[in-house]
Amino acid sequence: MSHRPTRRDFIKQTTALGAAWWVGNNSSAYAFADSKSPLERVNFACIGVKGKGDSDSSDAASHGNIVALCDIDDVRLAAKAEDKRFQKAQKFNDYREMLSKIGDKIDAVTVSIPDHSHASASIRAMRMGKHVFCQKPLTWSVSEARMMRETAAKMGVATQMGNQGTAELGLREAVEVVRGGTLGKVQEVHVWTNRPVWPQGTGRPKESQPIPPNVHWDLFLGPAPERPYYSIIYHPFKWRGWLDFGTGALGDMACHTANMAVMALDLFDPLTVVADSSGIVENETYPKWSVIEFEFGPRGDMPPCKLTWYDGGKLPPAELLHGEESKSSGSLLVGEKGTLYSPNDYGAAYVLLPKENFKDFKKPEPSLPRSPGHFEEFVIACRGGSPAMSNFNYAARLTETILLGNVAMRAGQKFEWDAANLQVINLPDANKFLKREYRKGWEL
Numbered sequence: 001m002s003h004r005p006t007r008r009d010f011i012k013q014t015t016a017l018g019a020a021w022w023v024g025n026n027s028s029a030y031a032f033a034d035s036k037s038p039l040e041r042v043n044f045a046c047i048g049v050k051g052k053g054d055s056d057s058s059d060a061a062s063h064g065n066i067v068a069l070c071d072i073d074d075v076r077l078a079a080k081a082e083d084k085r086f087q088k089a090q091k092f093n094d095y096r097e098m099l100s101k102i103g104d105k106i107d108a109v110t111v112s113i114p115d116h117s118h119a120s121a122s123i124r125a126m127r128m129g130k131h132v133f134c135q136k137p138l139t140w141s142v143s144e145a146r147m148m149r150e151t152a153a154k155m156g157v158a159t160q161m162g163n164q165g166t167a168e169l170g171l172r173e174a175v176e177v178v179r180g181g182t183l184g185k186v187q188e189v190h191v192w193t194n195r196p197v198w199p200q201g202t203g204r205p206k207e208s209q210p211i212p213p214n215v216h217w218d219l220f221l222g223p224a225p226e227r228p229y230y231s232i233i234y235h236p237f238k239w240r241g242w243l244d245f246g247t248g249a250l251g252d253m254a255c256h257t258a259n260m261a262v263m264a265l266d267l268f269d270p271l272t273v274v275a276d277s278s279g280i281v282e283n284e285t286y287p288k289w290s291v292i293e294f295e296f297g298p299r300g301d302m303p304p305c306k307l308t309w310y311d312g313g314k315l316p317p318a319e320l321l322h323g324e325e326s327k328s329s330g331s332l333l334v335g336e337k338g339t340l341y342s343p344n345d346y347g348a349a350y351v352l353l354p355k356e357n358f359k360d361f362k363k364p365e366p367s368l369p370r371s372p373g374h375f376e377e378f379v380i381a382c383r384g385g386s387p388a389m390s391n392f393n394y395a396a397r398l399t400e401t402i403l404l405g406n407v408a409m410r411a412g413q414k415f416e417w418d419a420a421n422l423q424v425i426n427l428p429d430a431n432k433f434l435k436r437e438y439r440k441g442w443e444l
Helices: 007-012 015-023 027-033 052-063 074-081 095-105 115-127 142-155 169-179 217-221 248-257 259-265 374-382 392-411 428-434
Strands: 042-047 064-070 090-092 108-111 131-135 159-162 186-192 272-277 290-296 305-311 330-335 339-342 351-353 415-418
Touching (some): 052 064, 052 131, 064 074, 064 095, 074 090, 095 115, 115 142, 131 374, 186 259, 248 259, 248 392, 290 392, 392 428
Parallel strands (some): 042 108, 108 131
Antiparallel strands (some): 186 330, 272 290, 290 305, 330 339
C-alpha cells in the first residue's frame, strides 16, 4: 500500500530548504516559503484581528491556512471573517476555548492582543506544542518574559516577536558596523520616542458605562483585575497607558527603537536601573514623560555602557547629533571614534557622525543573514528551518531588559538587578513589580 504524505509530513521534512535561506537569497528557499500547496502550508489560528492583528492575520493568510480567528469584539471578528481568506476559519471569543476545542488542527498562533494577555495566550499555545508569533513587547511583566523564553526552549517550538525592524537590512548593517569596531568602544547609548500618543498621566474614570453587546469585557480583562467598562478609555486602543493592561511608551516602542543598539552591543541584564518621570498616577497610568537610565557592565571585550531612554517629549543633548536634524524618534550610539545615528523607529536607517570623519567609510562584509521578510522568517522556522532572528530566546531577553525600566518607574528609586536570580537586590519591595496576581482561570 502506498504511503500518502500528510500536511505535517511536509512541514517536518523542510529543514534543508529552510536552512538554505540563511546562506543567502536562495531562490529555492523563497519558492518554498511561498508554496501554495495546502499540504505544505501552516495551519494558523489568529488571536486578535484588529490593529496589529489585522496585518498579522493577513500575513498568516499569505503563508498558511487560517483555521481559527479569535477576538473579544464580535464586530471586529465578523468583519475579518468576511474576507474570503478567512471564511473557512472557526470563530472564537476566548482563546482558551479555541485551543481546547480545535488545538489538534492548529500548527501555529499569532498573538496580537493587549500586552497583559500576551503571556497567557502564548504560553498556553506553546505548552500544546504550537509555534507562536507574538507582538511586542513580548510580555506585560519581567517574570513573564523569562517564562516565555524557558517555555519556548522546553517545548522546542518556533517563535518570533513582532518587532519587524529586526528584519530590516539597515538594522542588520548597523549592527555589523558597530560590531566591526567602526565606532570604537561604545559607552553611551541614547534612545527616544514620540510616544505616548494616547492618554497617560491620569487616574481611573469615576463613572462607568454599560458594556456594549459586541464586547466581551471579561475576556478583555483576562488575567488583569476586574474593573468597570468605560467606552474608548480602554478598548480598542487606549489601554496602552494603563498599568493593568499596557506597558506605556517604553513597552510600546523600546523593543523597536532600542533593538539595534541592544543587538549590536549585547545590552542585556543591566546592573542598575533608575527612572525620572512625571510620576505614575494613582497606580493607574504611566507617566506623561520619563527618562530612564540602564547601566550595563563589561560584556566580553566591550566596556561598561549606559543606555538612556527618553519619551513624552524628552530628548538627548542636541550636540550629540553633530548638527543633524533631531527626528521624533531615534537612537544614538556614541563611540570613541564616532557616533551612529538612526533617525528611525526601527533602526532601519543610519548615518555615521560627524559626517566629515566617515567620507571614505566602507561597509564591513556581511556577517548576519539577510532576511526575506519578518513574517517569512517565522514561517520558515515553523517548517523546520533556521530560527527567526527575533525568536523568543533573543526577544524575551530584550523584553526583560526593557521592562525593567517600568519596574524602576514604579519602584521610585535606583535599584540593583540580579538577572540570574530574577530579583531586585537592594529594594526587596520592588520585586512585587516583576509579576502580577492572575485572576482565577487565567493562571499560567
